[in-house]
Amino acid sequence: MGAPGDVKAPTDWDSLTFSFTETDRMYVANGTLEDGWSEGIMIDFQPLSLSPAACVLNYGQGLFEGMKARKTPDDRITLFRPELNARRAADGAKRLVMPEIPESMFIDAVRQVTHENRRWVPPHGKGELYIRPILFGSSARLGVSPAEEYMFVVFAVPVGPYFKGGMSPISLRVSQTHHRAAPGGSGGVKAIGNYAPGMMPSRKAKSEGYSEIIYLDAVEHRFVEEVGAANFFCVKDGVVYTPELTGTILPGITRLSIIELAKSMGITVREQKVDINFALDCDEAFCAGTAAVISPIGSIQHGDLEVDYGGVGSITLALFERLTGIMGGSLEDTKGWTHEV
Ligand code: PLP
Ligand code: COI
Numbered sequence: 001m002g003a004p005g006d007v008k009a010p011t012d013w014d015s016l017t018f019s020f021t022e023t024d025r026m027y028v029a030n031g032t033l034e035d036g037w038s039e040g041i042m043i044d045f046q047p048l049s050l051s052p053a054a055c056v057l058n059y060g061q062g063l064f065e066g067m068k069a070r071k072t073p074d075d076r077i078t079l080f081r082p083e084l085n086a087r088r089a090a091d092g093a094k095r096l097v098m099p100e101i102p103e104s105m106f107i108d109a110v111r112q113v114t115h116e117n118r119r120w121v122p123p124h125g126k127g128e129l130y131i132r133p134i135l136f137g138s139s140a141r142l143g144v145s146p147a148e149e150y151m152f153v154v155f156a157v158p159v160g161p162y163f164k165g166g167m168s169p170i171s172l173r174v175s176q177t178h179h180r181a182a183p184g185g186s187g188g189v190k191a192i193g194n195y196a197p198g199m200m201p202s203r204k205a206k207s208e209g210y211s212e213i214i215y216l217d218a219v220e221h222r223f224v225e226e227v228g229a230a231n232f233f234c235v236k237d238g239v240v241y242t243p244e245l246t247g248t249i250l251p252g253i254t255r256l257s258i259i260e261l262a263k264s265m266g267i268t269v270r271e272q273k274v275d276i277n278f279a280l281d282c283d284e285a286f287c288a289g290t291a292a293v294i295s296p297i298g299s300i301q302h303g304d305l306e307v308d309y310g311g312v313g314s315i316t317l318a319l320f321e322r323l324t325g326i327m328g329g330s331l332e333d334t335k336g337w338t339h340e341v
Contacts, residue, residue: 011120016127016160018291025116027109027154030138031099033146040105042112045155055137055147060193062136063092066290067253068128069114069121069156069341072329077114077121078338079131080327082107084253089135092189097146098135105152106133113154114341120158124328130159130291136192162230162291163211167320169298169312170211170287172227174276175201176303179218180225180248187225187248195229202228212287214300216276217248224274227297230289231255234274234282235315241282244271254288254323257337261322264335267315276302284313286320294320 011021022045029040056062065085069077086106093100110131114121121129133154137147163170178201181187186194201213212228224232224243231252233242240262245251262269279285285297296312325331329338 011122011158013122013126013158016122016158017164018130018159018162021120021157023117023120023156023158025113026156027113027152029101029105029109029152031101031150031152032148033097033099033150034148036099037101037105037152040109040152042116048151048153050138051140053140053142055139055141056192058141059137059144060191061096061098061147062134062192063089063096063098063190064135064192065089065131065133065190067110067131067133068159068290068327069131070128070328071121071124073124074329075124076329077118077129077341078327078329079110079114079341080339081253081257081337082110082339084256085110085133088190088251088253089133092191093135095186095189096191098137099150101135101152109133109152109154111341113156117156118341120156122158122160124330127158127160129156131156134192159291162289162293163295167296167312169296169309171209171299171301172212172214172287172297173205173208173210174214174216174300174302175205176221177201178213178215179221180215182218183246183248185248188245188250190250198228210301214276214302217246222275224276224279225249227287227292230287230292230295232274232279233258233286233288234279235284235313236278236282238267238315240267240269240315240319241274241278242269242271243274252289254290254293257323258288258294258319260335261326262315262319265318265322280305280307283309284316285309286313286316294323296320
C-alpha cells in the first residue's frame, strides 16, 4: 500500500469553496492545567468522545486557530508564519485559563497534520489546505471554573475562497444593533465564544444580499472594529489606515503582515481609531484574514448611507499581489515568512 501522498488528487480542485471536507489524519494531545501536555499522536480523522458536561460544551472554554499550507509553483508545501499562530494561541490560553501549548509542540503538530494530509493540499493557485488547531477544556465541570483536562486537536481541510468570487469586491453592512466585543472581554483572542453571537446579524445581512457585517466599537458605536472574522483596512490619499489593537480586535496575522509589507513598499500605515464616517470617505477599503486573504470591499451600507468604492483599488491590488505572491511562493520571501513542510 502506498502512503496517502501517493494517491491521486482526492477532489475537484477547480470548484473548492470555504467548506468542510473530511481529510485523512488529525493530531490529538491531552493535557492538564497542573501537569501540562502529554505527547500528541496522529490518528485517522474521527469524531471525539466527550462528556456532555465537558467545560467546552457548557461554558465555551476553548479557542481555535486558522492557518494555511500552500503549494509553491515548484510543488513544495509551505506554511505562513506559524509561530505567530502559536503565540496567539498561547495568549488565548492564558485568557481562558487553559494550559499553554509550547510553540515547538504547536508547530510540530501543524507540520505533521500538513504532511500526513499532503494529498489534500490543492495545486498551486487552486486553493489552500486550511489548518484548524483547537484547544479546549474537555473534562466535566458543573461549576463555572476551568476544566481539569484539556485537548489540543489539529485537523485540516482543503479550501477555496472565503467570499464568493475571490477578488470581486464585496458589499458590507454596518451593524446598527450588535457589537462583537466589549472592552475587558475576549475580543482580542480567538475564543470560540466570540463567534456564535455573530451568526445572527451575519445571517440576516447575508439574506439581504450583503457578504458580511462590519462591527463598530461597543462604547461609542463610532469606530470600525472588524469585518465578521477579518480585519478592516481603508486607504485615503495613498495612506493605509487600520483600527489600532485595543483588546477588542483580533490581532490578525494577515493584518500584521500587510502592515509590515505596506511599510516595506514605502506606503504610510496608520494604526489608529478609524471613524466609520472617515472610512466611508476613503478611496479604497478591504478586509484581511487567513480565510479572507485580502478581500476588496466594493460598498458599505451604514444607516441611510450606501457608499460605493468602485472596483478594486490600486493599493489593495498591489498589497494583494505582493502578499499572495510571497505566501504562494511565486515572489521571493525576503522576510523569511514561509516555512517548508
Ligand atoms: N478577526 C477575527 C475575528 C478573526 O476570526 C480572524 C481570523 O482569524 C481575523 C480577524 C484575521 O486574523 P488572521 O489574519 O490571523 O487570520
Ligand atoms: C480565519 O481566517 O482563519 C478565521 O478563523 C476566520 C473564520 C473562518 C472564522
